[in-house]
Amino acid sequence: MGFVILADSSCDLPRGLSQKEGISLVPMPVSIEGKTFQEGVDIFPEEFYPRFPTFQELPKTSQPNLGTLKEAYESHLAQGNEVIAIHLSSGLSSTYETALMARNMCSEPEKIHVIDSLGASLGFGLLVLGANKIAQEFDSWKEIEREILQLRQKLRYIFTPDTLEYLVKGGRVSKTAGLIGGLLDVKPILHLTAEGRIEPLTKVRSRKAALRKLVDLMLEEIREPEEQIIGISQAACLEEAESLAKDIRQKVKVKDIIISDIGCVIGSHTGPGTIALFYQR
Numbered sequence: 001m002g003f004v005i006l007a008d009s010s011c012d013l014p015r016g017l018s019q020k021e022g023i024s025l026v027p028m029p030v031s032i033e034g035k036t037f038q039e040g041v042d043i044f045p046e047e048f049y050p051r052f053p054t055f056q057e058l059p060k061t062s063q064p065n066l067g068t069l070k071e072a073y074e075s076h077l078a079q080g081n082e083v084i085a086i087h088l089s090s091g092l093s094s095t096y097e098t099a100l101m102a103r104n105m106c107s108e109p110e111k112i113h114v115i116d117s118l119g120a121s122l123g124f125g126l127l128v129l130g131a132n133k134i135a136q137e138f139d140s141w142k143e144i145e146r147e148i149l150q151l152r153q154k155l156r157y158i159f160t161p162d163t164l165e166y167l168v169k170g171g172r173v174s175k176t177a178g179l180i181g182g183l184l185d186v187k188p189i190l191h192l193t194a195e196g197r198i199e200p201l202t203k204v205r206s207r208k209a210a211l212r213k214l215v216d217l218m219l220e221e222i223r224e225p226e227e228q229i230i231g232i233s234q235a236a237c238l239e240e241a242e243s244l245a246k247d248i249r250q251k252v253k254v255k256d257i258i259i260s261d262i263g264c265v266i267g268s269h270t271g272p273g274t275i276a277l278f279y280q281r
Contacts, residue, residue: 001080003135003144006072008064008095009039010088010265011117011125012233014258021132026072028088028095028265031060037264045261049236049272058169059268063088063095069102073112082111084135084144086128088265089196090116113141115148118196122231122260123157123278129229154280157192158201158217160210162237162273164188167198189213211240214277215247221281225254231278235262241275 006024007013018025027038033056037043069085076083085103090096096116103112115131117124127148134147161167167190187210191201201217204210222228230248234241238259245257262274 002082003084003141004076004081005128005132005135006076006083006085007117007124007128008087009263010093010095010120011086011128012121012260012263012266013125013128014260015040017129017258021129023128023132024072024076026064026069028064028263029062030264030268031062033057039264043264045235045263045267048264048267052236052267052272058166059264061093061265061268063093063098066098066102066105069099070105073102073106077106077108077111082113082141084113084115084131084148086115086117086124086131086148088124089118089120089192091118091193091196092120092198113145115145115152116196118152118194119155119157119192120196121157121159121262121266121276121278122233122258123155123192123276125258125260126229126231126278127152127155151280153194154223156218156221156279156281157276158189158214158278159191159270159274159276160187160189160207160214161270162207163271166271167269189217211244211247211275214275215244215251218248218277218279219252222252222279223281225252225279228255228280230254230257231276232257232259233262233266233276233278234259235267235270235274236272237275244275244277 008026009028027041087099088095099114103109130151131148138144189201232241
């Protein structure tokens with residue numbers, strides 16, 4: 001019948017938008033003090049972040065269950081569709097490897113196309129939205145794959161956490177980088193590399209300067225902004241995200257801006273107060 005797009009919940013697409021676009025989301029598990037929840041099913045950002053300071057230990061995240069992925073893939077195969085499954089960066093998680101295993105267990109593995117997003121949060125979500133559009137415009141998998149990989153290469157992920165404490169504790173950035181953020185209210189700007197890993201990009205002296213720097217970096221790098229949907233994701237700092245969107249609109253004409261919550265999976269590692277900006281360059 002055609003191609004359907006499936007992603008895991010760490011793409012942080014607003015639920016209404018993914019449903020409207022016909023994109024399937026597989027929930028990612030989050031373990032909080034010994035109890036496991038499914039992101040977007042029985043744990044949501046609006047309850048997660050207020051509780052964050054009370055956690056005795058950092059929440060733990062893992063890839064979706066192998067059987068859950070296989071079941072999701074098979075449900076689309078049963079409807080006569082081919083599946084384009086896009087998953088959280090292999091530089092941050094083993095979800096992509098688990099997805100490959102799930103594909104190989106399916107009845108028609110040749111009809112399941114697994115892509116490493118090399119991204120996370122709403123930047124990954126923008127890739128998923130783009131892939132959905134591409135899948136409707138092209139007929140062959142080779143053409144679709146080429147276009148998706150070109151889009152993946154263009155996407156830029158930059159963000160500023162309120163603190164590096166959680167990224168360091170979770171092993172996502174080095175302790176050396178963590179020391180940088182603890183000095184004299186220095187605020188780090190981080191990015192995702194071409195390999196989908198988190199690395200420090202630069203640093204500034206205050207939160208306000210960090211938000212300005214995100215916009216400045218985007219303005220330096222963005223190409224054809226009027227054709228782009230910009231993504232902003234935020235962890236319990238919606239007012240700052242809305243202010244960031246307003247600042248962008250005043251400085252450059254863009255097609256649209258989507259603001260989403262940083263979900264519980266990504267937020268387990270970045271913590272509350274994180275703001276991320278996503279665009280193509």
